Amino acid sequence: MTENTPHDRGRQTPDPQRRSARAERAILDAASELIVEVGFARMTMEGIASRARVGKQTIYRWWPSKSAVVLDVFNHLTGEQTGEALPDTGDLAADLRTVLRATVDEFNDPTMDRIARAFTAEIQRDTELSQRISGLLVEPGSEVYKQRLRSAIDAGEVRADADLELAVELLTGPFLKRWLMRTAPLTHAYTDDLVDMVMRSLRP
Amino acid sequence: MTENTPHDRGRQTPDPQRRSARAERAILDAASELIVEVGFARMTMEGIASRARVGKQTIYRWWPSKSAVVLDVFNHLTGEQTGEALPDTGDLAADLRTVLRATVDEFNDPTMDRIARAFTAEIQRDTELSQRISGLLVEPGSEVYKQRLRSAIDAGEVRADADLELAVELLTGPFLKRWLMRTAPLTHAYTDDLVDMVMRSLRP
DNA sequence: TGCGAACGAGACGCGGCGTCTCGATGATGA
DNA sequence: TCATCATCGAGACGCCGCGTCTCGTTCGCA
Missing domain, CATH: 1.10.357.10 (Tetracycline Repressor, domain 2)
Known part of the structure; x- marks a missing residue:
């Protein structure tokens, strides 16, 4: 998402049915905590993954970038x-x-x-x-x-x-x-x- | 300048007298071109250095960060x-x-x-x-x-x-x-x- | 003219990126 | 019920840019 990611090239979309709800929550929670603790700039994908006890691939499977994750955090915060x-x-x-x-x-x-x-x-x-x-x-x-x-x-x-x-x-x-x-x-x-x-x- | 650089620790300031005018101009010009061509985010110190035909150290000797360089570009543009x-x-x-x-x-x-x-x-x-x-x-x-x-x-x-x-x-x-x-x-x-x-x- | 600081060049270790390959796990459909 | 197979956690991988550190080399000042 940062100007020019090579992302959705051969990107076959994964099956949303089989998505792990536990992983999604853990990722959003970890991101939410980290953005407060260290700020967006110093927050890393690896940091989110390890705090959420999740493989990096699991993040990249569902979100294309760090800002996409944080956008979701934001939506869940203000969604209602x-x-x-x-x-x-x-x-x-x-x-x-x-x-x-x-x-x-x-x-x-x-x-x-x-x-x-x-x-x-x-x-x-x-x-x-x-x-x-x-x-x-x-x-x-x-x-x-x-x-x-x-x-x-x-x-x-x-x-x-x-x-x-x-x-x-x-x-x-x-x-x-x-x-x-x-x-x-x-x-x-x-x-x-x-x-x-x-x-x-x-x-x- | 980006939140927490370890920069001015033992930082003995160099002598402004001996500063190379040629290098300064080349660095500011290169930065000015690159920010238009690729944007601030994708512009790198190494990119500025190589385009200006300057060692990276020469940049770091006079500016603490990328944003400091660009701030100088900006000042030279609007200075008057x-x-x-x-x-x-x-x-x-x-x-x-x-x-x-x-x-x-x-x-x-x-x-x-x-x-x-x-x-x-x-x-x-x-x-x-x-x-x-x-x-x-x-x-x-x-x-x-x-x-x-x-x-x-x-x-x-x-x-x-x-x-x-x-x-x-x-x-x-x-x-x-x-x-x-x-x-x-x-x-x-x-x-x-x-x-x-x-x-x-x-x-x- | 000689000293020394700033110079161009680039090697270095580090850390994060995004991709990849593993078994392991668990939901789905026969 | 059970086999299947996509997603999972984990982490190795190559890459790139960071900021520091040598090297000679150049050039301003005394």
Whole structure:
């Protein structure tokens, strides 16, 4: 997956029926522990294999790369909560504050932070992974915001001609920048201010 | 520089006087070419050395890591233009459009794109590098925007109680997000819309 | 002009990569 | 029930890039 692996050449796919559930769990658990302990860069396939008490081939049989394994770890961590709608209390600003505060908490969790940074790094060198992540996480996430904003337009809280795509980027972009560049800590006060600022540009 | 190099242990610093100018140029040129041709991840110290017709030791004598070399490439590329003030025609929106359009062009240049992505990736795993880049590029860049915004406050174009730090993030964060996630191409039309949106939240 | 540090070149040990070959194991289908 | 055969754990293998370490050689400075 790293730019140009010679992987799926004669790749006859193995039979998913016969896949060992024990091995899969052990691999994902080991990867999850290692990414926190040593970080993505210093985590090795051999390290995962030995901690999981699994042959390396068993990993390579089911995943093409380290980032694919970690992507699966990530999916198992967040699998249930993606696509959930935002709260809709009728007060857009309050609802945005609630959601962004929760996102702040999520990004301040060390496991999440490590995994998210690993992907951010990988995405830069692997366009294919970038598109997978984008379709799997980024766009569904932004759709949820747009849904809430449409409801706010109906309620007259937001002007009807607002560019919702851009509005979502205004809410998430600055957040992302601050986290990425580590220019300042992510706090509830910060996202509250952010919501206030963005609301000014959205009101009728 | 990559998390934990055993580098500066007994490191007696070599004499900068005797440094070969020819070797330095050749190394920076080779690195600059290679980062475009194969990308940061697949670029190796051995590759730089052989293309520059230089011993590996000569690289390691003057730079601690691959990212340090590329940081120098980057500095030599942009060295002259950092810290320049934004244009001030008296029309803030127009000036912001001008600057952001120029930034779009810069990020659409393949060399710049590769190098910037390499740093974005490295920053995620190397906190020290992150702080260096932040102090060297990000904060000076944002200061330039804040300067222009202060001038706009004096001119009555922007409300006096606006949070300028946040305002700059609103202008650069969405831009960064779109570039990072590759969700959509960076165009002049996009940044123009962005400026319009942000201006709404800044006007008195 | 002579000293010595930086130079080009490349050998070295190390560690992780991705592939491969082993028996052993255990689910599936006759 | 039992034979079959894909997947399993384990680890050897060749490869490559790392960072260090010699070698002569070159070239700047006194």
